[in-house]
Amino acid sequence: MKAMARGILVVRTFWLTAALVVAGGVAESVAQEPLPGRLGEITDSPPLLKLERKPEAPGPQAAAPKPESQAAPKADATKPKADAPATVKVEKGTFRVDVSVPAVFEPVKAVEVSISPKAWAQPMMVERAAGLGTAVKRGDILVDIDREKIDKAIQDAEVDLAAGELALKHAAEELPILEKLLPLDLAAAERTKAQADEDLARFLEIDRPQAEKMAAFSLKSATESLEYSREELRQLEKMYRSKDLTEETEEIILRRTRFQVESAEVYLKSAQLQSEATLKIQLPRQEIAAREAAARQALEIQRARTGLPLTLNQKRQALAKLQHDHARAAEKLADLRRDRDAMSVHAPADGLVYYGREERGAWPQAAALASKLRKGGTLAADEVFITIVAPRPLVAVASVEEKELRHLAGRADLKGLAVPTIDPALASPAHLVSLTPVPREAGKFDIVADVELGPEAALIKPGMACTLKFTTYRARDALSLPSSSVFEEEADDGSPVQVVYRPGPDGKPSRQVVKAGKVHGGRTEILSGLRQGDEVLAAKP
Numbered sequence: 001m002k003a004m005a006r007g008i009l010v011v012r013t014f015w016l017t018a019a020l021v022v023a024g025g026v027a028e029s030v031a032q033e034p035l036p037g038r039l040g041e042i043t044d045s046p047p048l049l050k051l052e053r054k055p056e057a058p059g060p061q062a063a064a065p066k067p068e069s070q071a072a073p074k075a076d077a078t079k080p081k082a083d084a085p086a087t088v089k090v091e092k093g094t095f096r097v098d099v100s101v102p103a104v105f106e107p108v109k110a111v112e113v114s115i116s117p118k119a120w121a122q123p124m125m126v127e128r129a130a131g132l133g134t135a136v137k138r139g140d141i142l143v144d145i146d147r148e149k150i151d152k153a154i155q156d157a158e159v160d161l162a163a164g165e166l167a168l169k170h171a172a173e174e175l176p177i178l179e180k181l182l183p184l185d186l187a188a189a190e191r192t193k194a195q196a197d198e199d200l201a202r203f204l205e206i207d208r209p210q211a212e213k214m215a216a217f218s219l220k221s222a223t224e225s226l227e228y229s230r231e232e233l234r235q236l237e238k239m240y241r242s243k244d245l246t247e248e249t250e251e252i253i254l255r256r257t258r259f260q261v262e263s264a265e266v267y268l269k270s271a272q273l274q275s276e277a278t279l280k281i282q283l284p285r286q287e288i289a290a291r292e293a294a295a296r297q298a299l300e301i302q303r304a305r306t307g308l309p310l311t312l313n314q315k316r317q318a319l320a321k322l323q324h325d326h327a328r329a330a331e332k333l334a335d336l337r338r339d340r341d342a343m344s345v346h347a348p349a350d351g352l353v354y355y356g357r358e359e360r361g362a363w364p365q366a367a368a369l370a371s372k373l374r375k376g377g378t379l380a381a382d383e384v385f386i387t388i389v390a391p392r393p394l395v396a397v398a399s400v401e402e403k404e405l406r407h408l409a410g411r412a413d414l415k416g417l418a419v420p421t422i423d424p425a426l427a428s429p430a431h432l433v434s435l436t437p438v439p440r441e442a443g444k445f446d447i448v449a450d451v452e453l454g455p456e457a458a459l460i461k462p463g464m465a466c467t468l469k470f471t472t473y474r475a476r477d478a479l480s481l482p483s484s485s486v487f488e489e490e491a492d493d494g495s496p497v498q499v500v501y502r503p504g505p506d507g508k509p510s511r512q513v514v515k516a517g518k519v520h521g522g523r524t525e526i527l528s529g530l531r532q533g534d535e536v537l538a539a540k541p
Helices: 002-023 028-032 035-044 046-052 068-078 148-242 248-342 366-372 402-408
Strands: 087-089 091-107 110-113 124-129 141-145 344-346 351-355 386-389 394-401 415-420 428-435 444-451 465-482 487-490 496-502 510-520 523-528 535-537
Touching: 091 402, 091 415, 091 444, 091 510, 110 351, 141 386, 148 248, 248 344, 351 366, 394 402, 394 465, 402 428, 402 444, 402 465, 415 444, 428 465, 444 465, 465 510, 496 535
Parallel strands: none
Antiparallel strands: 087 535, 091 394, 091 465, 110 386, 124 141, 141 344, 351 386, 394 444, 415 428, 415 465, 428 444, 465 523, 487 496, 496 510, 510 523
16 A cells, blocks of 8 residues: 555656646745655655545645746756857767668579561460479470461462462463564564555555446446447337338347346446445445554554563563562461471570560569460560570679769779678678669669679579678778768868868857868768867857
């Protein structure tokens, strides 16, 4: 019970003290009397045991605070003086510049795997594929492609090639014949043209004039014949009338003569019509036909002279095209067969199977390709779907910020550590081998470091993360200050100088020029101008 009472009194005393401070002061007896003594006195008082059960009226310690006029002198007596300027001391120790950057293990030897068909242009359906991370030997099957479609394409190409061979053979046999027929056809065209010219000339010079004469003569002959018959009939009738002869013989002669006259009239009419047709229709038409035939043959000979050689050249070009097409068809067939063979993809080297193309120690397409490299998935031509990675040797690649570049530039001898994320205990020696002189992206520069991984680091694989750590500068017993207490100002000649401000005995700081060295981690190395333990102002006055 005493312990409980003592605890309650401690809590009560705390809150009473807080209340007195808020009110503006603390009772003099409370401020001056040690707390343990008071607690002992209160603890020994029997009435205090009743405080556990019911509240107690405030005692003398919780009395109202003194008036401000009485508390003020006490407050003035305890008020601290104005704060002095903050200072820092020059420290002595090892000053080092450490560069630590996240990196990734990248393989030195990696072979990309893709299918680059020459003739096959369709997507390739996967039949089976090696799993991610599989260890393979050179020649092991990585991917098998379904060959059903390409087999049909090969069959079609074989049929096309056979048909092309027949067409090529026919054209090759036809061309020599055409070459021999060309002069014969030209000669025949020349003869036909000459004959047409001769026919036209003969018609104009001989046949037409002769036909015109014959038409005129036939008309004249018919006219004369009619006149002869009529005259003969008149003479007979006159003779028989004068003798009054009416014998039957005489009637026969007269009848025959009259018929001759009638026939001569009909013949004359026919001769007139025939002569008119010959002169006005037949002969003009024959002339037109002869002239057209001559003109047509003139064009035909012209066409033969130009067209037949062109036709022959056309046949030659057609033969050349057939030969070209046949060669292309044969080449396509050979390419299809090679493409078919390439659809069984074998490992080009020993190593581990990674999906996709490696980019700075990462395989960003691995997830997407995992869905393709399964039965029924499709791959595109020239798509890098697998990279065979040699697990050793490895390098660490990283991007350093521009502010760290000055610590690493020109440090081909720089050695450090590669600390694997998977197990920092496997930290291995690293050696900086290259630094890209231009940024890969804004403010980022690539570095590469060789890493010596021992057999105990077999767990580390390409693509795992690590941290590259380099100590680019180390100075023992170096003096240093917080960088916030070192300032750059102008000397009297305008050149920049590094200065610090030292506190003076009269409170007025004095400027001290120092020679600064490396700056890293918020501290600046002091090469001269100060000694260990010297105090300088923490901020610029």
